[in-house]
Amino acid sequence: MMNFGIANIIFIAALGTAIFIFARNVGKIRRNIMLGKDINRSDNKAERWKTMGRVAMGQSKMVTRPIAGFFHIVIYVGFVLINIEVLEILIDGIFGTHRVLASPLGAIYTSAINFFEVLAVLVILACVVFLWRRNVRVIPRFRKDEMKGWPTKDGNYILIIEIVLMVALLGMNASEANMEAAVAGPYLVSQYLAPIFNGFSQEGLHTAERIFWWGHILGILAFLNYLPFSKHFHIILAFPNTWYANLNPKGAFKNNDTVTKEVKMMMDPNADPYAAPADGGGEPERFGAKDVTDLDWTNIMNAYACTECGRCTAECPANQTGKKLSPRKIMMDVRDRAEVVGANIDENNGTFKDDGKSLLDDHITREELWACTTCNACVEACPVLIDPLDIIMKMRQYMVMEESSAAQELNLMMTNVENNGAPWQFSQADRANWADEL
Amino acid sequence: MSEHKIPSMADMMAQGKTPDVLFWVGCAGSFDDRAKKITKAFARILLQAGVNVAILGKEESCTGDPAKRAGNEFLFQMQAMTNIEVLNGYDIKKIVTTCPHCFNTLKNEYPALGGNYEVMHHTQYLRELLETGKLKIEGGKLKGKRITFHDPCYLGRANGEYEAPRKLIETIEAEFVEMRRCKSKGLCCGAGGAQMFKEPEKGNKDINIERTEEALETKPEIIAAACPFCNTMMSDGIKNQEKEDSVKVYDLAELVEMAGNLS
Numbered sequence: 049m050m051n052f053g054i055a056n057i058i059f060i061a062a063l064g065t066a067i068f069i070f071a072r073n074v075g076k077i078r079r080n081i082m083l084g085k086d087i088n089r090s091d092n093k094a095e096r097w098k099t100m101g102r103v104a105m106g107q108s109k110m111v112t113r114p115i116a117g118f119f120h121i122v123i124y125v126g127f128v129l130i131n132i133e134v135l136e137i138l139i140d141g142i143f144g145t146h147r148v149l150a151s152p153l154g155a156i157y158t159s160a161i162n163f164f165e166v167l168a169v170l171v172i173l174a175c176v177v178f179l180w181r182r183n184v185r186v187i188p189r190f191r192k193d194e195m196k197g198w199p200t201k202d203g204n205y206i207l208i209i210e211i212v213l214m215v216a217l218l219g220m221n222a223s224e225a226n227m228e229a230a231v232a233g234p235y236l237v238s239q240y241l242a243p244i245f246n247g248f249s250q251e252g253l254h255t256a257e258r259i260f261w262w263g264h265i266l267g268i269l270a271f272l273n274y275l276p277f278s279k280h281f282h283i284i285l286a287f288p289n290t291w292y293a294n295l296n297p298k299g300a301f302k303n304n305d306t307v308t309k310e311v312k313m314m315m316d317p318n319a320d321p322y323a324a325p326a327d328g329g330g331e332p333e334r335f336g337a338k339d340v341t342d343l344d345w346t347n348i349m350n351a352y353a354c355t356e357c358g359r360c361t362a363e364c365p366a367n368q369t370g371k372k373l374s375p376r377k378i379m380m381d382v383r384d385r386a387e388v389v390g391a392n393i394d395e396n397n398g399t400f401k402d403d404g405k406s407l408l409d410d411h412i413t414r415e416e417l418w419a420c421t422t423c424n425a426c427v428e429a430c431p432v433l434i435d436p437l438d439i440i441m442k443m444r445q446y447m448v449m450e451e452s453s454a455a456q457e458l459n460l461m462m463t464n465v466e467n468n469g470a471p472w473q474f475s476q477a478d479r480a481n482w483a484d485e486l
Numbered sequence: 487m488s489e490h491k492i493p494s495m496a497d498m499m500a501q502g503k504t505p506d507v508l509f510w511v512g513c514a515g516s517f518d519d520r521a522k523k524i525t526k527a528f529a530r531i532l533l534q535a536g537v538n539v540a541i542l543g544k545e546e547s548c549t550g551d552p553a554k555r556a557g558n559e560f561l562f563q564m565q566a567m568t569n570i571e572v573l574n575g576y577d578i579k580k581i582v583t584t585c586p587h588c589f590n591t592l593k594n595e596y597p598a599l600g601g602n603y604e605v606m607h608h609t610q611y612l613r614e615l616l617e618t619g620k621l622k623i624e625g626g627k628l629k630g631k632r633i634t635f636h637d638p639c640y641l642g643r644a645n646g647e648y649e650a651p652r653k654l655i656e657t658i659e660a661e662f663v664e665m666r667r668c669k670s671k672g673l674c675c676g677a678g679g680a681q682m683f684k685e686p687e688k689g690n691k692d693i694n695i696e697r698t699e700e701a702l703e704t705k706p707e708i709i710a711a712a713c714p715f716c717n718t719m720m721s722d723g724i725k726n727q728e729k730e731d732s733v734k735v736y737d738l739a740e741l742v743e744m745a746g747n748l749s
Contacts, residue, residue: 299644444557469547
């Protein structure tokens with residue numbers, strides 16, 4: 049039964065606006081990611097699809113922490129499956145139908161809604177558990193310095209919004225159950241909520257049902273537009289982030305190509321050191337990273353894919369022993385700086401106007417960068433294959449190769465490597481002395 | 487025992503011989519007094535097993551790992567390309583090393599610069615020697631000893647090798663006990679990323695102390711290591727905890743030699 053009216057026009061307008069704003073903000077994030085340098089991560093596609101299937105869709109790394117892993121899977125599965133129902137809501141909203149799929153699907157429809165209701169209850173339960181872990185029995189990784197203020201609020205808002213959306217879904221079904229004109233139901237869970245509406249007139253029930261219906265869908269559209277400003281954007285970027293992940297062994301740090309060119313020229317006896325560069329010169333490329341624009345685009349995507357769970361930081365040996373380094377903060381800083389640079393570009397008609405600031409020093413301190421043991425614990429811990437270590441290494445490269453600002457002991461070590469072929473002051477001629485003692 | 491002396495590549499070449507495997511000793515293994523014992527233990531095992539092995543000797547130079555992890559990509563690549571010239575000049579095909587940092591760098595970072603070799607960590611090589619019967623452990627002197635193993639980051643997480651060292655401990659019939667954080671979750675000793683050569687940043691504890699305390703929780707008689715730098719860090723930790731009389735830190739090469747009564 050179609051009943052197209054003013055409500056549907058409002059619905060279509062709301063839907064269109066929500067999608068338009070969301071697309072615009074996603075476009076900005078995409079632009080910010082593309083501020084990074086190009087890197088080819090499209091090789092070995094078969095392996096990449098497998099990785100994404102296993103890690104993002106299959107949640108394989110979430111379950112290394114069983115409690116968080118289990119409840120996360122509940123929310124993830126609930127989110128994906130319950131959204132099937134949104135399809136019906138969209139059709140109803142646009143065309144003025146009511147539960148359009150109920151009569152064509154018949155018994156299947158009832159089973160599906162029953163299943164969604166069970167999922168909704170589980171999602172609410174999981175969200176309550178997560179709120180409890182974040183606010184009552186506080187897990188230490190949720191109380192690190194970088195979580196103060198907005199990041200903690202963000203985490204709570206997401207969980208509360210999810211609970212509200214699920215309650216709206218159940219309320220919508222519960223209020224329908226008592227209606228004479230009910231097209232379907234009563235349902236598995238919401239039948240127990242139906243008595244709440246016992247004293248309601250038919251008209252009152254109808255109003256309640258509409259409030260829940262509108263609350264649910266407008267809530268979803270608002271939540272959609274919250275994502276680009278939230279850590280919750282991971283629900284989108286987790287997938288490409290795992291697809292474009294580094295597939296090499298974790299110990300293989302990428303060799304800097306700019307340096308390779310220089311070293312090859314230095315070591316080639318036929319090279320003319322005064323010759324103009326073959327590519328016509330121009331500004332020589334910076335060694336390592338001082339700002340987000342020196343990073344690869346994958347590093348910036350990593351930052352937007354981060355949901356600030358802090359498993360990296362919890363595993364970091366430097367952080368565990370009280371040093372300032374927190375791999376999660378590295379990722380949050382990269383995102384923050386990318387946002388600043390992006391906003392700067394928007395304000396200046398598409399070009400970045402130097403703001404005298406950079407990722408190094410204004411966001412990430414040297415003390416943090418030098419505390420890293422390059423042990424890869426953070427990389428191993430990340431459930432969506434983020435690589436904070438790659439960023440730390442690029443920034444160290446900048447400090448050492450562009451600024452020569454390493455600690456004195458490190459400079460001594462490097463001088464020794466250069467002169468003696470060992471990090472200590474021993475003569476290379478003595479390298480095999482041990483063999484005489486065999 | 488001059489007949490046991492390990493030949494250098496230059497000697498071998500002069501005699502027109504080719505080794506089956508090159509033993510890459512590394513800087514710690516060449517110069518650090520503690521690490522030299524590991525080098526010698528491994529060399530003795532190789533000779534005992536009749537492996538046709540050589541070293542580069544004076545022609546070996548730092549792989550560049552500490553420079554690279556410190557951020558000096560330039561120095562790293564200079565070292566790498568110089569070493570690759572030497573290695574390729576001798577037509578080296580297979581390398582074994584007692585240092586996970588050398589292992590990782592040679593295996594993963596040299597290929598892109600023109601150095602392609604089959605690279606093995608000594609725990610992998612020892613496992614192979616035992617499995618192919620070239621090396622036999624007789625005597626089982628370490629049978630029943632309570633041993634825990636500290637995973638080196640550059641062998642474990644960096645290259646996914648967790649089993650070879652554990653297989654060796656199994657072979658020497660020790661009573662093996664895992665630390666709480668092990669394998670892919672193993673805690674770093676604190677030396678990686680060029681930290682070995684600098685003072686740690688300000689914090690409330692040194693990483694090697696944290697790790698040593700964890701190792702001591704397992705009540706071991708021996709802490710097994712597979713990296714000269716981990717060895718130093720854990721030994722220092724044991725001294726700090728004043729346990730050097732009751733708990734010893736040994737490399738797996740040393741343990742294999744001790745267990746097998748090889749020397």
